[in-house]
Amino acid sequence: MARHGKKYREARGKVETRPYLLDEAIATVRGAAFAKFDETIELHMRLGVNPRHADQMVRGTVVLPHGTGKNKRVVVIASGDKLKEAEQAGAEEVGGVELVKRIQEGWLDFEAVVATPDMMREVGKLGKVLGPRGLMPNPKTGTVTTDIAKAVKEIKAGKVEFRVDKTGIIHAPVGKISFPAQSLIENAHALVDSVVKAKPSAAKGKYLKSVTMSSTMGPGIVIDTAAAEAGIKH
Numbered sequence: 001m002a003r004h005g006k007k008y009r010e011a012r013g014k015v016e017t018r019p020y021l022l023d024e025a026i027a028t029v030r031g032a033a034f035a036k037f038d039e040t041i042e043l044h045m046r047l048g049v050n051p052r053h054a055d056q057m058v059r060g061t062v063v064l065p066h067g068t069g070k071n072k073r074v075v076v077i078a079s080g081d082k083l084k085e086a087e088q089a090g091a092e093e094v095g096g097v098e099l100v101k102r103i104q105e106g107w108l109d110f111e112a113v114v115a116t117p118d119m120m121r122e123v124g125k126l127g128k129v130l131g132p133r134g135l136m137p138n139p140k141t142g143t144v145t146t147d148i149a150k151a152v153k154e155i156k157a158g159k160v161e162f163r164v165d166k167t168g169i170i171h172a173p174v175g176k177i178s179f180p181a182q183s184l185i186e187n188a189h190a191l192v193d194s195v196v197k198a199k200p201s202a203a204k205g206k207y208l209k210s211v212t213m214s215s216t217m218g219p220g221i222v223i224d225t226a227a228a229e230a231g232i233k234h
Contacts, residue, residue, distance in 0.1 A: 007034040012219040019224040025213045026184045030177055032218050038069070039177045039216040043188060043223075045170045045195055046210040048203060055202040058170065059163040061141050062194035066183035067158030069176035072111040074152050075099065077119045077137075082148050086114070089152035097122055103129060111135075114143045114151045134163070162195060170195060177215055188213075192228050 004012070011032035020028065026041070033039055049056040076086035076094045086094045093099065093110065100122045113130060115123045115137040123137055130136040137143040141161050145151050162172045174187040192211070199207050211223035 008217070008219065010034070015219050015221050019222050020213075021224055021227050022185050022188055022213075023181065025221045025223055026181050026188075028221055029213055029215050029218060030181075033177050033215050035215070035217040037216075039218065040069070040173050041175055041177060041179075041184060041213065041215050042171060042173050043191055044212045044214070044220070045172075045192070045208060047164055047168050047170065047195075048206050048209050049164060049168055049200060051164045051166055051168055053202065056200050057164065058195065058198050058200060059140065059161070060194055060198040061154075061159055061161050062190055063154050064158040064160055064174065064187040064190055066175060066179060066187050068160060068173050069179060070111075070173075072155055073109065074112045074114060074155050075103075075110045076148055076152065077113065077115040077123055078148060079116070079119060082116050082146075086148045086152060089149040090156050091148075091152050100125060108133075112143070112155045113137050114145070114148060114155070116146055116148065117144055120144060134161070160191065162191070162198075188228075196229055 011034055014032045015028060029041055047058060049058055051057055073092045074090070076083070076091040077096065077099055078086060078094065079096045083094045091114070096119065103126055113135050120137070127136060139145070142151055142154065160172050162170045164170050172191055174191055175184045196208065208225045208229045211225050211228050212220040213223055214220040
């Protein structure tokens with residue numbers, strides 16, 4: 001059975017076995033960080049839904065007010081004037097059928113894909129490549145659109161897509177260890193608020209069952225769900 005290293009055990013010792021308020025949790029995560037790189041801080045939310053039922057699927061997007069600390073490489077699959085629009089908005093790669101073929105052949109040096117509706121027949125060929133990576137364009141997340149400039153700029157500004165996994169949990173970033181505490185608090189509230197607003201009408205009982213915060217290498221810290229769901233600013 002795998003054992004945690006000494007540094008992780010030391011970090012774990014700094015976390016009390018109780019629910020934390022967001023500001024406390026962020027201070028504790030930062031105080032327990034031991035990696036030599038700027039770790040990402042994530043929220044893990046266990047929801048009272050059964051994602052095997054289509055009417056209980058939870059997914060959506062949120063533009064974090066202070067971004068994620070990472071500049072995503074954006075690919076745009078479009079045609080005509082939309083290609084220039086995408087370039088001007090800051091997309092790293094733009095193209096049509098030839099770009100689809102390039103991705104089919106194995107090129108995957110990007111973190112987000114945006115497409116125009118007229119190109120979805122071609123983009124559909126990439127389902128087996130992009131789907132498992134969570135990169136398939138979708139109208140529900142604003143990545144299939146005619147407003148290419150807006151989509152690209154939002155992704156660059158820190159747009160985060162969230163989707164409940166098969167175990168009923170959402171995993172999403174809220175920033176970096178190096179972010180000011182207030183920026184992390186505001187990003188976390190923006191994410192939680194968006195997930196709460198995305199509650200399916202078919203979901204019954206307690207919706208936000210648990211919330212845990214952790215850094216890339218650090219231990220999980222349990223968040224007070226009542227305070228998180230109420231959007232209380234500390």
